[in-house]
Amino acid sequence: MDRILTRIGTPPIPTRRQLLRTGASAAAIGTELLGAGPARAEASELRIAKQPGLSYLPAAVAEHLGLVEKHATAAGLSDVKVSWTRLTSGGASNDALLSGSVDMVISGGPNMLILWGKTSGRVKGVVCTGALPMKLVSNNPNVHSLADFTATDRIATPTIRVGTQPTVLGIAVEKAFGLNALERFNAMTIAMGHPDAMIALQNKGTNVTAHFSLPPFQEQELALPGVHTVLDSVNVMGGPITNGCVYSTTTFHDANPKLTAAFVAAIREAIALIGQDKRRAAEIYLAVNKEKISVDELTDLIGRPEMVFTAAPANLLPAAQFFSRAGYIKQKPNDWREFFFPEVHDLGGS
Incomplete structure (x- = not known):
């Protein structure tokens, strides 16, 4: 099981892996998380699972500046508590969402897509945070x-x-060798959070010979002797792909419209701040994540033109269609709005 670094406990319900193995429907997950329930007041606490990585920078800014609380108060929701819990991977985050331990997850867009597919649309995207190049x-x-x-x-x-x-x-394997080659490459991959993978790549005593990550980890790795780029996500996808996405269950979303809108507004404000003051954004990121990169280096990295911080999804429809071709989900989506909540339907996504 993916290692969870914080206090979240998991009740004995189906995990993400069990869903993937069995193709379980939403009914198998439990009515507490995905089923309809009685009408009630909006939640007094918003529990969010976050991950390390620069594609989640808007969330780090929102956390540090209390922007969710700010917009919740403006919407008439007083004394809302916002709890941020750091996990190591999208798999651990998905398990936490399925267990009901958190209300929202910040992870890669494709991690949202797999839950959208396996829960028959009972999990959807709320808003995006970034579409950064991955190497x-x-x-x-x-x-x-x-x-x-x-x-x-x-x-x-x-x-x-x-x-x-x-x-x-x-997708790169499919383009180069066809779908039949997917399992050969899947067999080469091992699940490891980015900080641990970066350490493993430096340690020649491990069997890790490659790491597929995102900023700032890939830039730090490329500065190491002998480490070089094999594949670039922008070249594969023909542009950026969302690797920072917030998602939740329809149950939570529908029961908490004001709180959901407040969260979306907070992310949008954070994105605006990043565009206006990149150095301050870098300082906030390091205050939240404590990573070993200087403020100057991180400011420069954030300012590069290929670093896209946006609330709109990018290239998630092609990702979902790949999942369908590969047999990972049964749905065959034709529009990205099928797997996002209405709060962002006005954005020019893909």
């Missing part, structure tokens, strides 16, 4: 393309098969 890097001098990977290589990704990085990898 598959390797310390193996013999690996310079997908064709160079062998069965002895191990590719570290936060989740296996259906996370953001595995989705880009899968």
Whole structure:
């Protein structure tokens, strides 16, 4: 089971992996999380699972500045408590959402898509935070393309098969070798959070020879001797793909319209701040995440033109259609709005 680094406990209900293995429907998950319930006042606490990574920068800004609380108060919701819990991967975050331990999850867009598919639409996107370039890097001098990977290589990704990085990898594999080659590459991947994977890549005593991550981890890895780029997500997808996405259950969303709208407003305000003051955004990110990169380096990184911080989804429809072709979900979506709540339907997403 994916390692959870904080206090969340998990009741004995189906996990994400069990859903993937069995193809369980929403009914198998439990009525407390996904079923209809009696009308009630909006929640007095919003519990959010977050992850490390620069694609979640708007969420870090919102957390540090109390923007969710600000917009909730403006909407007439007084004394709302917002709890942020750090997890290591999209898989752990999805398990927490399915268990009812959290109300919203911030993870990669494809992690939302797999739950949307497996719960028959009872989990959907709330708002996005970023679509940053992701690079598959390797310390193996013999690996310079997908064709160079062998069965002895191990590719570290936060989740296996259906996370953001595995989705880009899968689409690249499909383009190069066809869908039949997917399982060969899935067998090479191991689930590991980005901080741990970066350490493993530096340690030649481990079997990790590649890591598919996102800023700022990939920039730190590329500064290491012998580490080089094998694959770039922008080239694979023809543009950015959302790797920062907030999602929730229809039950929570429908019962908490004001709180949901307040959260969306908070993320939009945070994105505006990042555009106006990148250095302050960098300082906030480091105050929240305590990562080993200087403020100057991070400010420069945030300011690069390929760093896209936006509330609108990017390239998630092609990702969902890939999931359908690969048999990971049964649905065959034609519009990204099918898997997002109405609060962002006015945005120019894809």
